Amino acid sequence: MVELSTPVRWGLRLLAIGYVFFLIAWPVGLVVKHTFTGGLGVLADTLTDESVAGALRLTAMVATWAVLINLVFGVTISVLLVRYEFPGKRVLSALIDLPLSVSPVVVGLALLLVYNGRTGWFGPTAEGAGLTVIFDSPGMVMATCFVALPLVIREVVPVLVEIGDDQEQAARSLGAGAVQTFRRITLPSIKWAVVYGVVLSLARSLGEFGAVKIVSGNITGRTQTATLLVEAKYQNFQQETAYATSFLLILVSIACLVVVAFLRPRAAR
Amino acid sequence: MSIEVRGITKRFGDFVALDDFNVLLPSGQLTALLGPSGGGKSTLLRIIAGLDRADAGSVSIEGVDATGLPAQKRDVGFVFQHYAVFKHLTVAKNVAFGLEIRAHGGLRPPWAAQRRADRARIDRRVAELLELVHLSQFADRLPSQLSGGQRQRMALARALAVEPKVLLLDEPFGALDAKVRKELREWLRRLHDEVHVTTVFVTHDQEEALEVADEIVVINDGRVEQIGTPDRLYDEPANDFVMGFLGDVTRVNGQLVRPHDIDISRVPLLAGAVEGTVARLLRVGFEVRATVLTDDGEEVLVQLTRTHARAVGLEEGVTVWLTPVTGAATVPALPSMRSAG
Incomplete structure (x- = not known):
């Protein structure tokens, strides 16, 4: 390591701490402070508020579905990308990164174009079959899936590459079929990467705002998720409720981070 | 089966x-x-x-x-x-x-x-x-x-x-x-x-x-x-590749032969023996490796035990005669010998 002189070292530390403090710690701290300015009562009132409870339930439901779907497809696509050669593999790999670079609002609009019930490319057909996508939960789950898609894959792919296919080949030569090999050999080897990916996806899914706002229609009590509710309450001069709901979202994120922090050393082993 | x-x-x-x-x-x-x-x-x-x-x-x-x-x-x-x-x-x-x-x-x-x-x-x-x-x-x-x-x-x-x-x-x-x-x-x-x-x-x-x-x-x-x-x-190697891959080889009189299958003496005992000078002697443990420059311009590697080398009286610069021992595996050296690596 390069030796730095004492003033430079302190200067760098101050810069890093100052940056994180003014950008993250202070604003988040203020949200927490505002939540508790009126004592624990505001938090209790918020939790008993039917619209808030409904929004939290909806968020949990949408996030759970999105994470489950991304888990199944994410692991499948990862195995496909690492273990098999097929035409269009590089295009697929590039497309998977797209949600990271495209604004969620654009994602929402794109889904709207395809699935809306009146003029969408596929929407009228789906509605004819009794499935409302836009302004309903399927659309919100889809939007959330889209934005959180790369997280599981980007965790699992490097681990799959690193472990190689030696163990899988050995399992095959010992008589295991594809499913047995995956369940007994591949899955245990990638399980921490999968858990890590799931936690990240969950955090991302709970916090999704832009894409969900467009496809949900933001109907209070029906398609309003927690993040949408925070915005609505804030604009309705119900700041206390907005702060309290934000505090709950922060709490879940911190829980996710704690889980990740506990998992990371195990995954490294 | x-x-x-x-x-x-x-x-x-x-x-x-x-x-x-x-x-x-x-x-x-x-x-x-x-x-x-x-x-x-x-x-x-x-x-x-x-x-x-x-x-x-x-x-x-x-x-x-x-x-x-x-x-x-x-x-x-x-x-x-x-x-x-x-x-x-x-x-x-x-x-x-x-x-x-x-x-x-x-x-x-x-x-x-x-x-x-x-x-x-x-x-x-x-x-x-x-x-x-x-x-x-x-x-x-x-x-x-x-x-x-x-x-x-x-x-x-x-x-x-x-x-x-x-x-x-x-x-x-x-x-x-x-x-x-x-x-x-x-x-x-x-x-x-x-x-x-x-x-x-x-x-x-x-x-x-x-x-x-x-x-x-x-x-x-x-x-x-x-x-x-x-x-x-x-x-009985089938060709120069097998011979070269299974062990060391050297070339005497247009024949590939193993270095330990060469008879070396300071007097011409056998007809057809190749005359040369010992250019280098290298001792590795029990074994002596002699590099002999023949009058035909070949560089021949000979392996023998230390005891044998001493009995023959090998020294750098002396004149020696070389013959493949009877029954040694030999393969005709091709003009372009394939790599044995």
Whole structure:
């Protein structure tokens, strides 16, 4: 390591701490402070508020579905990308990164174009079959899936590459079929990467705002998720409720981070 | 009953790894596939195991056509150069893997009689195998707690557990250090004498092949150069490649001959002896290596024991006469000798 002189070292530390403090710690701290300015009562009132409870339930439901779907497809696509050669593999790999670079609002609009019930490319057909996508939960789950898609894959792919296919080949030569090999050999080897990916996806899914706002229609009590509710309450001069709901979202994120922090050393082993 | 490989061709892009390859590997023997890296021997082994697919040709194992069979149905044990241990399973569980896959009670609840019977049978078999590979006291360890040699012995026990028709080893000792490698190959030879399963192993180390194998198949550039017992290959090499790959060679009088098969004397004893001067003497342990410059301009390497060199009175600068000893393996040197690397 390069030796730095004492003033430079302190200067760098101050810069890093100052940056994180003014950008993250202070604003988040203020949200927490505002939540508790009126004592624990505001938090209790918020939790008993039917619209808030409904929004939290909806968020949990949408996030759970999105994470489950991304888990199944994410692991499948990862195995496909690492273990098999097929035409269009590089295009697929590039497309998977797209949600990271495209604004969620654009994602929402794109889904709207395809699935809306009146003029969408596929929407009228789906509605004819009794499935409302836009302004309903399927659309919100889809939007959330889209934005959180790369997280599981980007965790699992490097681990799959690193472990190689030696163990899988050995399992095959010992008589295991594809499913047995995956369940007994591949899955245990990638399980921490999968858990890590799931936690990240969950955090991302709970916090999704832009894409969900467009496809949900933001109907209070029906398609309003927690993040949408925070915005609505804030604009309705119900700041206390907005702060309290934000505090709950922060709490879940911190829980996710704690889980990740506990998992990371195990995954490294 | 044997492994029969007929007309196997395998290409990787433009590179031809195996070209219309034919070989018959007899049952119950320990056969070495010997050749330089990139010569196609590992590819052949993987095709026999079903881990790679040939572009053309067929493979039959113990009389059963295996060409279209996936690896898990071929009944072969495979041992990888880098062990391919199941990292998350204990040594005993690694060895039990194949048996558990095959157990009939696998899908039944733990209290089912069939499943308990299977469990007991598997435990017994695993204990036997760990005994065989001298790893009994490590049964509950994870592979990461074993040395390289121990891991490879575990991998061997794992492959033997399912009682395969053939055992295939891909450079099994290649990743181990020299001392362990030597121990393990002696151990493999003894093990084969005990279990008698048809065994094929790939190696690029001629000493390993000569020491361990009943029969050696020399493979180069995707083709068979020669098949035979170690003695036959060493004493009667079919061509300059086999001769060069199995040991040191030098050139006397237009003939390739092994450096220890040259008679050296300070007086012309035999007709046809080549006259030369000792240019360099190098002593390595018990052995003396003399470089002789002949009057024809050849540079001949002669190996002899220290005692012999002293008896002859070899010194740098003296004139000597060289003749290949009677019965020595010789091969006519071609104008452009192929690389023996």
